[in-house]
Amino acid sequence: MMNSSDVPQHAPAAPTAPAAIITQDLHVHRGGTPVLEGLSLAVPSGMIVGLLGPSGSGKTTLMRSIVGVQLVKSGTIEVLGRPAGSPELRRRVGYVTQQASVYDDLSVRQNLVYFRRILGAPASDVARVIERTDLGTVEHRLAGTLSGGQRSRVSLAAALLGSPELLVLDEPTVGLDPVLRVELWNMFRALAADGTTLLVSSHVMDEAKRCDRLLLMRDGALLADDTVHGVLGVTGTDDVETAFLRLIERGEADLRPRDADEEASR
């Protein structure tokens, strides 16, 4: 599984598990500017895969493309064996946007009841996800009156409705205190143990160590696609942040030869 920081764009790691997500030569423009330019990667199923990279590296755009709400210029994305955005996938994929996308003027329970009805999930799911995200004490409060961490847990709870096979989580731990962050990662681990695939983005490098595999992104390109061990081994360090920086130094020449200078000056 040691792999490929040399030509990661064209040779994603061949994982042992079947892939939950496969993108090939993905080109995506967001708001008129190119964000992803020929991205190819694979996310193996049943694992926690960390999507790491600085702000603006294309993480959200990639996630939006995977859940099928992003216009894609060219290339293919296959999710759970179907083209991304297939109607059938809308039940099998849970998506949590970076900002908590919940109705502030509804109670926690009302939010979840509504999303459950849209998904057609069993009625018992509401109580299950409230328990799982530890929102029982605030379930009758309006989402708008909750703390930031509680609101993002409501958003996460909504994504857990219907027990999707794939969870796409955009920076789910941002703004959470360390205790909550640990609790959330424990929950992600439990979900993965149940067979759920999780694609979790973060720009906090120390969260990387909790993932089974890492996708390191920069400027819309893949710097590495490997296990945590692999990334640390290849770069000869024991710290993901340092590994990331070394990969950037090393990858500069062959990964982004054309406009490296321009990008660096941003």
Add this chain to the structure above:
Amino acid sequence: MTLARTFATAGRVLAQIRHDPRTIGLLLVVPSLLIGLVAWIFVDTDVFGDIGPAMIALFPFIVMFLVTSIATLRERRSGTLERLLSMPMGKGDFILGYALAFGMLAVAQTAIAVSFAVWVCGLEIEGSIWLLFAVAVADALLGTALGLLASAFARTEFQVVQFMPLLVFPQILLGGIFIPRDQLPAALEAISEWLPLSFAIDALQAVATDSESSEWIVAKLVVIGAWVVGSIVLGSITLRRRTA
């Protein structure tokens, strides 16, 4: 598209509004207050008898247009629309759910406005009060439907607020309130023939003066209904699951 999702959405929108009593109060009372103000302005003349019916067309139409367009834009901005469209939510379910919820509010609002105009402000209605109510409700629904459509083309709050003067004001100016439509310059008169609010104002004035047959008024109602359905269909077509 399924009825369950449409009703779930309508119920959710109403639940949101229930948590906002001030909005409910404003929605139900503001058109009546404005009609009362117009009646007061013209208390010593008989102008209110002429323009009163048009006021019933105007204020609920404007209020429903604004409220609906901002509500759906808010959904777009808060990320909840993106979440819904990544779920098995039909675009028609979404638009129709909103139309249903705000349509119910429009009925309540119109009932109050018509009652207020007739029984408090003394607006004389020669024709059937039920027909008056039917036209007024259709007109408020038209405001809702056009608001839904407008919000599909607005990206920001600033834009959506300006759709009001853009889409609503010309209809008011050409609707025959300031000057009877047949006295407009020919080109403007031709345009006014096509504007949905003109049909509503014509119909309300006809009911007030009992100057036309009920078939004639029902024909106007059908045209307004076609505009409502057309706007809702167009609104759900223009709603994009994938955005750039």
